[in-house]
Amino acid sequence: MSNFREDGPGYPVTEATRVDKVSPESRIFGKLRALIVVVIAVIMLIPVFVMLMTAFKARSDIVSSPPTVVFEPSLEGFVFLFTERAVVAKARQEEFKAAAETGELSLVDRVAFEAGQQVTGPSDYVDRLKNSFIIAGLSTIFSVGLGLFAAYAFSRFDVLGKDDLLFFILSTRMLPAVVVTIPLFLMFRQLSLNDTHLGMILLYTVFNLSLAVWLLKGFIDEIPIEYEEAALVDGYSRWQTFYKIVLPQAITGIAATTVFSLIFAWNEYAFALMLTSDNARTAPPSIATMLGRGGIEWSAIAAGSLGFLIPVVIIVFALRNYLLRGVTFGAVRK
Amino acid sequence: MSIDGSQAIVEQSPPPKTKRRQLSDRSIVNLFIWPALLLLIAMNVFPLFYSLYLGFTDYSAITRQQPQWVAFENFSKILNDELLWKYFATTGRFALLSVGLQTLVGFSLAMLVNHKFKGSGLLTTLILIPMMISPVVVGLFWKLMYNPTFGFFNFLIGYTQYLFIFSFIASLFGAYFIFKRYFKTKKIYLLLLSIIFVVYGILGLYSYISGSNLFGFLSRFLNPSTAPDMLASRFAGDPVPGLALWAVVIVDVWMWSPFVMLLVLSGLKAIPDYLYEAAAIDRASSWFQFWRITLPQVAPLLLIAILFRTIEAFKAFDLVMGMTGGGPGDQTELISVNLYRQAFLGQWRTGRASALAYIILVIIIAVSNLYIRYLNQMKGED
Numbered sequence: 001m002s003n004f005r006e007d008g009p010g011y012p013v014t015e016a017t018r019v020d021k022v023s024p025e026s027r028i029f030g031k032l033r034a035l036i037v038v039v040i041a042v043i044m045l046i047p048v049f050v051m052l053m054t055a056f057k058a059r060s061d062i063v064s065s066p067p068t069v070v071f072e073p074s075l076e077g078f079v080f081l082f083t084e085r086a087v088v089a090k091a092r093q094e095e096f097k098a099a100a101e102t103g104e105l106s107l108v109d110r111v112a113f114e115a116g117q118q119v120t121g122p123s124d125y126v127d128r129l130k131n132s133f134i135i136a137g138l139s140t141i142f143s144v145g146l147g148l149f150a151a152y153a154f155s156r157f158d159v160l161g162k163d164d165l166l167f168f169i170l171s172t173r174m175l176p177a178v179v180v181t182i183p184l185f186l187m188f189r190q191l192s193l194n195d196t197h198l199g200m201i202l203l204y205t206v207f208n209l210s211l212a213v214w215l216l217k218g219f220i221d222e223i224p225i226e227y228e229e230a231a232l233v234d235g236y237s238r239w240q241t242f243y244k245i246v247l248p249q250a251i252t253g254i255a256a257t258t259v260f261s262l263i264f265a266w267n268e269y270a271f272a273l274m275l276t277s278d279n280a281r282t283a284p285p286s287i288a289t290m291l292g293r294g295g296i297e298w299s300a301i302a303a304g305s306l307g308f309l310i311p312v313v314i315i316v317f318a319l320r321n322y323l324l325r326g327v328t329f330g331a332v333r334k
Numbered sequence: 335m336s337i338d339g340s341q342a343i344v345e346q347s348p349p350p351k352t353k354r355r356q357l358s359d360r361s362i363v364n365l366f367i368w369p370a371l372l373l374l375i376a377m378n379v380f381p382l383f384y385s386l387y388l389g390f391t392d393y394s395a396i397t398r399q400q401p402q403w404v405a406f407e408n409f410s411k412i413l414n415d416e417l418l419w420k421y422f423a424t425t426g427r428f429a430l431l432s433v434g435l436q437t438l439v440g441f442s443l444a445m446l447v448n449h450k451f452k453g454s455g456l457l458t459t460l461i462l463i464p465m466m467i468s469p470v471v472v473g474l475f476w477k478l479m480y481n482p483t484f485g486f487f488n489f490l491i492g493y494t495q496y497l498f499i500f501s502f503i504a505s506l507f508g509a510y511f512i513f514k515r516y517f518k519t520k521k522i523y524l525l526l527l528s529i530i531f532v533v534y535g536i537l538g539l540y541s542y543i544s545g546s547n548l549f550g551f552l553s554r555f556l557n558p559s560t561a562p563d564m565l566a567s568r569f570a571g572d573p574v575p576g577l578a579l580w581a582v583v584i585v586d587v588w589m590w591s592p593f594v595m596l597l598v599l600s601g602l603k604a605i606p607d608y609l610y611e612a613a614a615i616d617r618a619s620s621w622f623q624f625w626r627i628t629l630p631q632v633a634p635l636l637l638i639a640i641l642f643r644t645i646e647a648f649k650a651f652d653l654v655m656g657m658t659g660g661g662p663g664d665q666t667e668l669i670s671v672n673l674y675r676q677a678f679l680g681q682w683r684t685g686r687a688s689a690l691a692y693i694i695l696v697i698i699i700a701v702s703n704l705y706i707r708y709l710n711q712m713k714g715e716d
Binding site for chain 1: 338359362363365366367370371372374378379380381385386388395408433443446447449452454457459460461462463464465466467468469470471472475476478479483484485486488490502511559565592594597600620624635638642645648649651652656670673674677678684685688691692694695698699702706
């Protein structure tokens, strides 16, 4: 048993035991840790890469086994997604070939012809996308608008039974979509709102309202109330303090809330599946039904998926500081 | 001078007073809150009461018949239906497996990412991408990934054997460096570590060359005829029940571990450094620090993440519909999928589905109540 105080360290001291100096061991462990994180991140992102890749594969590349990583990019998926096609008749094949050689065919026609098909018109998916844009966009505007007023009132005034009301608002989001949809379906049928844009906009507005109220309340809570008090003392009315003091300061919060509402409405599937059939059907359920029609067109599905992936990537990067709030309804802030 | 100055101030200050009568605070509150509440009541509360009523009736939305009052018949039938109990059990198993794994993976990810290095911010952000993609699209896409002939999943698993070989060789090199370090410092644990690394490397290489069970198993994934078809619950043609549920669990874990990571990470960042400094001064081991500082400090946020994910797991619908639609057979028939099937497909048993919906509702409300109560408690502590 060596006595440290009398004998000193049992081995030669090769580096200072200062706290601000990192020992080689912990430096190596740090590098190792970084390596592990990189490997995990790459593994987690493989499906995303595959999604990206598949969107630009031709059908023959998609169904090759083992799957190819190097391939000739093709726009087949996108053309298949957005167009209705028919098989080119034998008689007209020569005609198409000649047109393709002289470069008379448009890009879309050429891609379709390479798969032996001819474009007959735009597909349903174009309409579905349009529906998605309209429904997601308008419902987001409404829910953020309504949510903003409610959040301001909840944040700044004594509301009778505030906590209960807030709980009630949040609890509506906790319900499974299928549970609410059965009565809604009957109600919508009575009001002939089934499969209409108005019905879906209303529904998505309510669906996102809880998120908007909770998120915005959190953002408004953070604005010091002293600004408003000062403005009130100076003779501003309540309304003036709201839109001259609170609004400008809450603008980043409003933007973040808008984007979250937009992405949730854009991604929503269950309500759209059960309450729409053709007129107001949005993109997510129609991508899913693409499986059924005449063989699985994986390239089209992958191309469609890309339309859901790209906005998400942009949003994740733009809102990375607010992501935590967005996914926990503003309950957890930092 | 002074008079001029004060006049200027008077001219500048208060904004023009409107002659209109100002609203009282109370009416502002009402004006601001009620539009939102009314919409919620119309689209959420009323439907809920309506479906409670329907739960006590025999009714199908596609017939012209009016709802007929049958009292508790629907509920008693549901509670006596063995199939439904099975679906509840499947849902419970799914929730348990996926939430458990998410917690584990998410927590470890957060611990790993918490130490900053070059590019860690970018990586953290990239890891968060999966959870924001539409679940149904994710489900569809993984269906392609799982395809036994041209999906990436099986092949990636098969190729991990090369990753193993790489790790064996790397561990031999690592052992050499650790041993060199031991020579300098004479710390005994370094010697032990290097011995472990050598043993790992040599045993691993030997088992690869001899084609042991593990590597034989992994090689099977590279051949479509011996590889599993996850979504059909088949391994090399033989039925393996439960494989499809695992397939769904894997995707759910892939999608939502980042969520747990995000919450835990925010918890880890909030731990004050002085706690660790005090522990270091007291020469507490890092194991002790983890159990006595890290875990208790992160626990509230971790619990929130778990509760959140549990609620979501009971609601799971989109992902399963996109991937399996409940199949093969009813192996992945979660309760919400079955509810959809009863309410909107086949016989459109609206009354019975409403009753089932209420049972699910009670379960979810119980869980979410816990969640909210916990949140309020946490806010109270701040």
